[in-house]
Each structure stands twice: as structure tokens, then as C-alpha cells.
């Protein structure tokens with residue numbers, strides 16, 4: 483049986499392997515910022531923290547390993563570029579103080595959903611826009627313009643509609 487190190491239980495204000503129930507979890511990054519985290523020993527520590535668009539999920543304290551994975555995955559080291567992007571978390575184990583403990587990692591691959599829906603005009607992969615994820619974006623543009631469109635093509639289509647209305 484997998485044992486639980488006391489440090490794993492220390493801070494349930496933040497998401498950890500305990501919250502995943504052994505499965506992958508895909509979430510949308512809302513904001514990444516520095517904040518003071520109060521640790522198990524009562525010490526305040528300055529940490530990088532990711533907050534999710536799915537507000538029912540607790541924020542993630544970002545360690546170097548996961549920060550590096552996200553940087554590669556989203557091809558940007560700038561946290562502003564991460565907002566609105568979807569990443570997948572998974573539970574695994576690591577060595578901590580000589581013991582094997584549970585931890586949470588970011589998958590080095592984009593969630594499958596992000597690559598699944600192509601723009602029906604230009605063929606590019608539809609990306610999340612504003613508060614909409616890929617599926618919502620596809621559904622919204624399908625309803626409005628009759629086909630699934632990427633943000634750029636949707637903007638062009640909106641312009642066309644306006645021009646036609648003017649003419």
C-alpha cells in the first residue's frame with residue numbers, strides 16, 4: 483500500500499495527488515502568480531501558484547519540475563502566456579527525504595481535446611478563447627456562423643456579417 487508522508491497532508495488549501503483519485507485531471511489555467519503560502523511548520527514561503535478557471539479546484543503550488551514541463555508544453559516561459567491554456571495533471575510518486583511519496587506532475591503532452599477540433603475554414607486547431615474552451619468555441623462558432631471556426635476566422639466572419647449588414 484502507498485504510504486502517506488505527513489508533508490503530503492500538510493496543506494490541503496492547495497491541490498495535490500490526494501485530489502486526483504489516481505486519475506488524470508485536465509484544468510484551465512486562469513492565473514499564475516506569486517503568493518505567500520503557509521507551510522506545515524507555520525513558516526510563510528513565497529511560492530508560484532497556479533489558479534484555475536475551474537474554481538472548484540484548489541490552486542497548484544508550482545515547483546521547478548512542473549514549471550519546466552509547462553514552459554516546454556506551452557512553448558513559453560512567461561506566465562501571462564499560460565492563462566487560458568489547458569494542462570493535464572497526474573498523480574505519481576517521487577523520493578522525498580529517502581521515502582517514496584505521492585506527488586503531482588504536469589503531463590508533457592497537451593490534452594487531446596486541444597488538438598481534436600480543427601477550424602473548418604483554415605484548418606488550424608481551434609484554441610480556447612476568452613472563457614470558452616475548445617469545444618465551447620467550436621459549438622459557439624457553429625451556431626453563429628454555421629461551421630466550427632478558430633478565433634481569427636470567427637473574427638473575420640463577424641466582420642463579414644457587419645459589412646453585409648452595412649451594405
Ligand SMILES: [Zn+2]
Pocket residue numbers: 601602603604605606631632633634635636
Ligand atoms: Zn481558422
